[in-house]
Amino acid sequence: MRIVVHTPEAAVRPLIHSEPRTGLQGKFSLEYAVTAALLDRHLGFVSYTDGYVERPLAQRLIGLVETVRTPEGPGLLTGDTSVEITIGDGTVLRTTLALPPGSPEHPATEKEFATKLADCEADVPGLLVGLDWKGAAHLMRDTFPVHRPKDHA
Numbered sequence: 313m314r315i316v317v318h319t320p321e322a323a324v325r326p327l328i329h330s331e332p333r334t335g336l337q338g339k340f341s342l343e344y345a346v347t348a349a350l351l352d353r354h355l356g357f358v359s360y361t362d363g364y365v366e367r368p369l370a371q372r373l374i375g376l377v378e379t380v381r382t383p384e385g386p387g388l389l390t391g392d393t394s395v396e397i398t399i400g401d402g403t404v405l406r407t408t409l410a411l412p413p414g415s416p417e418h419p420a421t422e423k424e425f426a427t428k429l430a431d432c433e434a435d436v437p438g439l440l441v442g443l444d445w446k447g448a449a450h451l452m453r454d455t456f457p458v459h460r461p462k463d464h465a
Contacts, residue, residue, distance in 0.1 A: 314398040315377045317346055320384040320391035331374060338365040343377040346395060356431040389415050 319342065329337040329344070338344040338360045347370050348359045358364060365371075384391025394408040411418040420428065443451065 313376055313400060314396075315346060315373070316380060316396045316398075317342060317377060317393065318380045318382055318396075319393040321381045322385060322388055322390060323393065324379065324381060325388075330379075332365050335361040335363075335365050341374075342379055343374045344370070346377050347373040350397075354427075354431075 324342055327340050327342040327345075329341040332338040332341040332344045338348070344365060348355055348364070350373060351367070351370060352359045352364075382391060389411060392408050392410050394406060397405045399405070413424065414420045414428075439451075
């Protein structure tokens with residue numbers, strides 16, 4: 313088996329762990345992301361835990377991923393990413409992704425977004441139920457207060 317990923321150089325800059333051993337390292341690994349996509353029916357938080365990254369089959373597949381960096385575009389989401397998997401009988405499976413799901417130009421569907429919120433544990437979906445733009449602004453201000461200088465006018 314052979315797994316080859318062609319991806320823009322800019323897209324892999326933050327992906328600094330080619331041989332991850334922990335869940336945190338897995339979050340910053342192209343090799344593990346491809347592996348998890350092949351192994352897991354749903355890529356959620358559990359896919360990026362130590363136990364999942366340490367799976368023997370995951371570690372074996374990580375070692376099979378070859379990354380070919382292309383010079384396409386300056387931005388993180390610029391250019392296509394393609395994956396080619398050659399299986400034992402020589403059959404080659406290919407797919408190309410121009411924009412990842414959830415990107416601004418390819419927003420998540422309501423169902424995909426609800427699934428992502430549900431994956432964030434029980435408190436997050438309840439916190440966000442019925443949230444509109446005005447409520448989101450208040451939530452962000454309350455959750456992440458910043459020091460603002462007093463108006464001297």
